[in-house]
Amino acid sequence: MTIHAIRSAAGSSVLAGGLGGDGLRRLLETSAGAEQPVSVLDFKDVQLVTASYFRAAFEWLWGRETCPVIANSVPDVREEIELALKALGLRGLFGVLRGSELTDVQPAHLEPAEAATYSKVHQLRRATAGDLYRLDRRVQPTAWSNRLALLYRQRLLQRESVGRQVFYSVCGG
Amino acid sequence: MNLHPIDRLEISLSRRGTSVGALPDVLQIDDVPTAAEYIGVLWFWRQRTNCSGLGTTDARAVREFLRLARGFEMIIPELADIQTSGDAGKNHCGVIQLPPLGSNEWLPGGSVLTFQERFRAALRVTSISREFSYALTGALGEMASNAVEHADSPASPIASFEVTSSTWSFGVTDVGRGALASLRENPEFSCLEGETEALDTVLREGVSRFAQPGRGHGFSHVFKSLVDRRASLRFRSGGASTAWEGHSPTAQVIHSRGLPVSRSGFHVRIAGPTR
Numbered sequence: 001m002t003i004h005a006i007r008s009a010a011g012s013s014v015l016a017g018g019l020g021g022d023g024l025r026r027l028l029e030t031s032a033g034a035e036q037p038v039s040v041l042d043f044k045d046v047q048l049v050t051a052s053y054f055r056a057a058f059e060w061l062w063g064r065e066t067c068p069v070i071a072n073s074v075p076d077v078r079e080e081i082e083l084a085l086k087a088l089g090l091r092g093l094f095g096v097l098r099g100s101e102l103t104d105v106q107p108a109h110l111e112p113a114e115a116a117t118y119s120k121v122h123q124l125r126r127a128t129a130g131d132l133y134r135l136d137r138r139v140q141p142t143a144w145s146n147r148l149a150l151l152y153r154q155r156l157l158q159r160e161s162v163g164r165q166v167f168y169s170v171c172g173g
Numbered sequence: 174m175n176l177h178p179i180d181r182l183e184i185s186l187s188r189r190g191t192s193v194g195a196l197p198d199v200l201q202i203d204d205v206p207t208a209a210e211y212i213g214v215l216w217f218w219r220q221r222t223n224c225s226g227l228g229t230t231d232a233r234a235v236r237e238f239l240r241l242a243r244g245f246e247m248i249i250p251e252l253a254d255i256q257t258s259g260d261a262g263k264n265h266c267g268v269i270q271l272p273p274l275g276s277n278e279w280l281p282g283g284s285v286l287t288f289q290e291r292f293r294a295a296l297r298v299t300s301i302s303r304e305f306s307y308a309l310t311g312a313l314g315e316m317a318s319n320a321v322e323h324a325d326s327p328a329s330p331i332a333s334f335e336v337t338s339s340t341w342s343f344g345v346t347d348v349g350r351g352a353l354a355s356l357r358e359n360p361e362f363s364c365l366e367g368e369t370e371a372l373d374t375v376l377r378e379g380v381s382r383f384a385q386p387g388r389g390h391g392f393s394h395v396f397k398s399l400v401d402r403r404a405s406l407r408f409r410s411g412g413a414s415t416a417w418e419g420h421s422p423t424a425q426v427i428h429s430r431g432l433p434v435s436r437s438g439f440h441v442r443i444a445g446p447t448r
Binding site: 010011012013014016017018019020022024026027047048050051052059076084089 | 274277279280281282283285286289290293303304307308310311312313314315317318319321322379386387388390391393394
């Protein structure tokens, strides 16, 4: 798990303007080490972030093989981030980071089918499409597989291939 | 036609044949309506700044500016007012020539962020709430970034702020292509016909010269930060201008009109009371 302390990295508690966000992106990309399964964006002490800043600073993370988790955001900041994600057609995970412990990770604004799938994986912690089919036979294994793959592409689940099986698990928490 | 004083000044200068291009820089001196912006011009022009004491310590610089700015008499009284207001020592103001795209000055710790933090610090000295100071600082940051990203300006845009015990204001001025030429880059807005329509359009949520999703939220942030607040706003783009004053501005209540003269660039100025 990689933790980015955003307030410290950005040098301000007010994050506004696409070019400021682009500046932070350049710093984060330069300092990015080996890809970790989870990238925590710790918004502790950040008081404001605009949609333009968020897009410029963080959108690139959704194109990487990692689950971005937004942690410790105050309600106003979370609301703006949710708006930014919606405008970008992205999904987001929100959680709480204490020290290096990530808890209460939950996705925001999922469609009912997405939410049901996420909830089942959360319940099992690690699951294949077959596992979900055994839980709920109203949905065919292929459909479960497609739903899981979608949540993975949205960076809401992690994926691991073991032989011919593909296991999905929740990100952090 | 009931024009904003700055528009009247602009038209007057044009009719007198005063050419902005005749000045030793391309910044539109007659389009900067606040003291902070005049100081910004001064700084840009003379490559110097000393906003912290626009009273006695800057008197020589101001006199020099006024001498150089001969022909712009209409703005002198306002500047003189500030000099003699007795509030000079309490004024907090700042100006910055915004760095270009890709400059390291946009990185954390760079001059732009430092400038924004100065604005926030100045606001915090007044009775403005912490939350509102965050919102205004964010609005300034959005407008500054917008100017550099979209203006395609031959000279660097100028951002400025001024905070007194009773008022706050900030402005961003560029001499670029204006909203019409910028928006026409987006196929969705290629049919925009005039500067007035372009100015009204560019203020709306989600409107940008970029067609990609997630763009065009800068002005929306400005409006959002002023919900339930009293404020005055002025935008000018090319030959279109709008001025609005009241509570809770939105893009829907703002309607621009054409000016008798059209000049390059985009200007935004937002102001309000500290109480």
